Amino acid sequence: MAGQTLYDKLWAQHLVTSRDDGSALIYIDRHLLHEVTSPQAFEGLRLAGRKPWRRDANLATPDHNVPTTTKERSAGNAGIVDDVSRIQVETLDANCESFDIEEFRINDERQGIVHVVGPEQGATLPGMTVVCGDSHTATHGAFAALSHGIGTSEVEHVLATQCLIAQKMKNMQVRVEGQLGLGVTAKDIVLAIIGRIGTAGGTGYAIEFAGSAIRELSMEGRMTICNMAIEAGARVGLVAVDDHTIEYLRGRPFAPSAEQWPAAVAAWRELVSDADAHFDKVVELDAAAIEPQVTWGTSPEMVVNVSAEVPDPATADDETVVRGMQRALEYMGLEAGQKITDIRLDKVFIGSCTNSRIEDLREAAKVAQGRKVADNVQLAMVVPGSGLVKRLAEAEGLDQIFIEAGFEWREPGCSMCLAMNADKLGAGERCASTSNRNFEGRQGYGGRTHLVSPAMAAAAAIEGHFVDVRDYDPGSARDRDDALSA
Amino acid sequence: MKKFEHLQGLVAPLDRANVDTDLIIPKQFLKSIKRTGFGPNLFDELRYLDEGYPGQDVSSRPLNPDFVLNQPRYRGAQVLLARRNFGCGSSREHAPWALDDFGFRVVIAPSFADIFYNNSFKNGILLITLDEETVERLFQETEASEGYRLDVDLERQQLTTPSGETIAFEVDPFRKHCLLEGLDDIGLTLAQSGTIRDFEQRHRQAQPWLFRDA
Numbered sequence: 001m002a003g004q005t006l007y008d009k010l011w012a013q014h015l016v017t018s019r020d021d022g023s024a025l026i027y028i029d030r031h032l033l034h035e036v037t038s039p040q041a042f043e044g045l046r047l048a049g050r051k052p053w054r055r056d057a058n059l060a061t062p063d064h065n066v067p068t069t070t071k072e073r074s075a076g077n078a079g080i081v082d083d084v085s086r087i088q089v090e091t092l093d094a095n096c097e098s099f100d101i102e103e104f105r106i107n108d109e110r111q112g113i114v115h116v117v118g119p120e121q122g123a124t125l126p127g128m129t130v131v132c133g134d135s136h137t138a139t140h141g142a143f144a145a146l147s148h149g150i151g152t153s154e155v156e157h158v159l160a161t162q163c164l165i166a167q168k169m170k171n172m173q174v175r176v177e178g179q180l181g182l183g184v185t186a187k188d189i190v191l192a193i194i195g196r197i198g199t200a201g202g203t204g205y206a207i208e209f210a211g212s213a214i215r216e217l218s219m220e221g222r223m224t225i226c227n228m229a230i231e232a233g234a235r236v237g238l239v240a241v242d243d244h245t246i247e248y249l250r251g252r253p254f255a256p257s258a259e260q261w262p263a264a265v266a267a268w269r270e271l272v273s274d275a276d277a278h279f280d281k282v283v284e285l286d287a288a289a290i291e292p293q294v295t296w297g298t299s300p301e302m303v304v305n306v307s308a309e310v311p312d313p314a315t316a317d318d319e320t321v322v323r324g325m326q327r328a329l330e331y332m333g334l335e336a337g338q339k340i341t342d343i344r345l346d347k348v349f350i351g352s353c354t355n356s357r358i359e360d361l362r363e364a365a366k367v368a369q370g371r372k373v374a375d376n377v378q379l380a381m382v383v384p385g386s387g388l389v390k391r392l393a394e395a396e397g398l399d400q401i402f403i404e405a406g407f408e409w410r411e412p413g414c415s416m417c418l419a420m421n422a423d424k425l426g427a428g429e430r431c432a433s434t435s436n437r438n439f440e441g442r443q444g445y446g447g448r449t450h451l452v453s454p455a456m457a458a459a460a461a462i463e464g465h466f467v468d469v470r471d472y473d474p475g476s477a478r479d480r481d482d483a484l485s486a
Numbered sequence: 487m488k489k490f491e492h493l494q495g496l497v498a499p500l501d502r503a504n505v506d507t508d509l510i511i512p513k514q515f516l517k518s519i520k521r522t523g524f525g526p527n528l529f530d531e532l533r534y535l536d537e538g539y540p541g542q543d544v545s546s547r548p549l550n551p552d553f554v555l556n557q558p559r560y561r562g563a564q565v566l567l568a569r570r571n572f573g574c575g576s577s578r579e580h581a582p583w584a585l586d587d588f589g590f591r592v593v594i595a596p597s598f599a600d601i602f603y604n605n606s607f608k609n610g611i612l613l614i615t616l617d618e619e620t621v622e623r624l625f626q627e628t629e630a631s632e633g634y635r636l637d638v639d640l641e642r643q644q645l646t647t648p649s650g651e652t653i654a655f656e657v658d659p660f661r662k663h664c665l666l667e668g669l670d671d672i673g674l675t676l677a678q679s680g681t682i683r684d685f686e687q688r689h690r691q692a693q694p695w696l697f698r699d700a
Binding site: 025043053133152160234235254264267320327418441446 | 508
C-alpha cells in the first residue's frame with residue numbers, strides 16, 4: 001500500500017464520520033471570521049436559536065472595510081465614512097460580543113488582515129483544520145494546516161457544529177527544485193505556477209508545494225505561495241512542516257505552552273508526505289528558470305516574464321481563449337506585442353494577504369531606499385498586514401524609507417486588494433499591485449491591475465513603468481553607491 | 487434550504503469563460519448584512535453602463551444593450567448557460583444569492599470553481615457540469631431559437647431539449663438528496679452531536695494544544 005500524502009494525513013486526523021455517498025464530516029479546529037461573510041451566518045444562528053459549539057475555536061477581526069488613513073483610523077469605527085461599511089464592522093463587533101467570540105477590534109494593535117493575524121498569533125498551527133469565509137484561507141496551509149475558504153452557509157455550519165460537510169480532494173504535488181535567481185521571490189514562483197497550470201488547473205485538488213526552492217523559503221514566502229493556490233483553482237495549498245515552521249511558531253501568543261511544546265513538535269514533525277505517497281498529478285518547475293512575473297490580463301493565469309511582451313491572442317488555439325484574451329487586452333488598454341517594461345503606471349499598491357508581511361515590506365523597502373517615486377505615479381501606498389507588522393516595520397525604520405521615497409504609509413487592512421474601503425482605482429487607472437486578483441473591476445470600477453511581487457511593485461513605483469527588479473539588485477555597486485550618496 | 491425537483495426554464499447564454507465572483511457580484515454590494523436583495527446587481531458591471539453602489543434605485547441606470555440578460559428574449563430566464571470555470575475567485579456566497587435573487591435556479595457549464603459549487607448547492611441552485619461539446623451545442627441551439635427552454639429533472643438526472651433530446655448529467659448523491667428534500671444540513675449534522683463530542687474528546691486527548699479552553 002502506498003504511503004500517505006500530507007493532505008491524506010490531515011484529512012484522516014479530522015474525519016468524524018464518512019457516509020456511503022462519499023461525503024464526510026470533518027472537525028474544524030480554527031475558525032477565523034471577518035465582517036463581510038459572517039453577518040448572515042450569525043443571523044442564521046440567532047433565528048434558529050443556536051449557539052456556537054466551541055467558543056475558543058473562533059477568532060475574529062475586521063479587515064475588508066477598515067480605512068487605512070491615520071486620520072479616519074484614529075476615530076475607530078466612527079472613522080469609517082461609508083455608513084454601509086461601518087454598519088458591517090459594527091455588526092461584527094456586536095455579534096462577537098453577544099456570541100462571546102474573541103475579536104481584535106479596529107484599533108487593537110493585533111488587528112489586521114485575517115490571514116496575516118492567524119499565523120502571527122500562532123492561532124494557525126500545524127495539524128489544524130482552519131476555515132474562514134474567505135477564499136484566501138489557503139494561506140494557512142503554509143503551516144501544514146488543512147485550510148480552505150468556505151461560504152457563509154458553511155460559516156454558520158461551523159459555528160453551530162464545529163464540523164464541515166466535505167468531500168475528499170485529489171492530491172497534486174507542485175515541485176519547485178533548484179535555486180531562485182536574485183530578486184526572484186515567492187510571488188514570482190506562484191505566478192509562474194498559475195501561468196503553467198492555469199486558473200482552473202488545481203480545481204478539485206489539494207496542492208502540496210514541495211522541492212528545494214520551497215524548503216528554502218521563509219514562512220512568509222510559503223504563505224504567499226499557499227495564498228494564491230486558489231488562483232490556480234485549488235482551495236487548499238500545503239507545505240510540509242520543517243524547522244522553519246517550528247521556529248516561526250515558538251513563543252507566539254496562541255502557540256502551545258512550554259509544557260505542551262515538545263509533544264506538539266513531535267506530532268508536527270510527522271506532517272510531511274510519505275516518500276512513497278501517491279499524487280494524482282505532479283507538476284515540476286525549475287526555480288532557476290523563473291523570472292520576475294507580471295500579469296497583463298484580467299485573470300491571474302494571464303501572466304508573463306517581465307522581459308516578455310504582451311501576448312497575441314492569435315497565438316492561442318482555442319476560440320474561447322482567443323476571445324478571453326481579446327476582451328482582456330481591450331479592458332486593460334494594451335496591445336499585443338507591447339513590451340511589459342513599456343507599461344506605465346498610475347498607482348502602486350503594496351499590501352494584501354498575499355504580500356503585506358514584514359519580509360514583503362523589507363523587500364520593497366530595499367528597492368525604495370534612497371530613491372523617489374516617479375512623477376507619473378499619482379499614488380504609491382504601502383499597507384502593512386497587521387498592527388504588529390506595522391510596529392515591527394516602524395522599529396526597523398522601513399516606514400521612513402517609504403515616506404522619504406514618496407510612498408504613503410498606511411494603517412493595516414485589506415485596502416486596495418479589493419477596494420471595499422475608500423482605497424480604490426478610478427476607471428482606466430493602471431496599478432502595479434502585490435495583491436492576488438486582477439479581475440475586471442477588482443480594485444475599483446474600470447481599474448487595471450497588474451500583479452507583481454513587492455520588489456517589482458516598488459521598482460515600478462520608482463521608474464513609473466515596469467522594470468526588471470534584477471536590475472535593482474541591492475548588491476549592484478552602482479545602485480548601492482547611488483543609495484548611499486542620496 | 488430551498489427544494490429543487492423539476493424545472494422547465496428559459497435558457498440564457500453567457501458566452502464567457504472564467505466568470506469570476508467579482509463579475510457576478512462586485513464587492514461594493516458585499517457590504518450588506520442580509521442574504522437577499524442582490525438580484526438587481528447581478529453582473530452589475532456587465533449589465534449597466536455606469537458604476538453601481540449599494541442601496542441605489544437601479545431603474546434609472548443606463549443598461550448595456552449588448553449584455554445578454556438585457557435582451558428581451560431572455561427576460562425571465564431561470565437556466566444560465568456558461569463556459570468553463572464558472573464562479574472562480576472569492577468565496578462570497580453573495581454570488582449564488584445574487585443568481586437566486588435574479589431568478590436563476592440552474593447553471594450549466596463545462597466546469598465550476600470548487601467553493602462556488604458548494605455555495606450554490608447550499609442555496610438550492612443546481613449546477614450541472616456537461617462536456618465542452620454538449621455545452622457548445624446548447625449555446626448554438628439557445629442562440630438559434632428564441633424561447634429555448636430546457637426541462638431539468640433532478641430525480642432522473644436528465645435534461646430534455648425542445649426537440650425531445652435527453653441529456654444525462656451527474657450529481658453527487660448527497661447533494662442531490664439535500665436538494666430534493668430541501669434539507670437543513672446544520673440540523674442533519676447536529677443529529678450526530680454525540681459522534682462529534684466523542685471525536686472531539688479523542689482529538690483533545692491526542693492534541694491538547696489545539697484547545698485553549700482548559
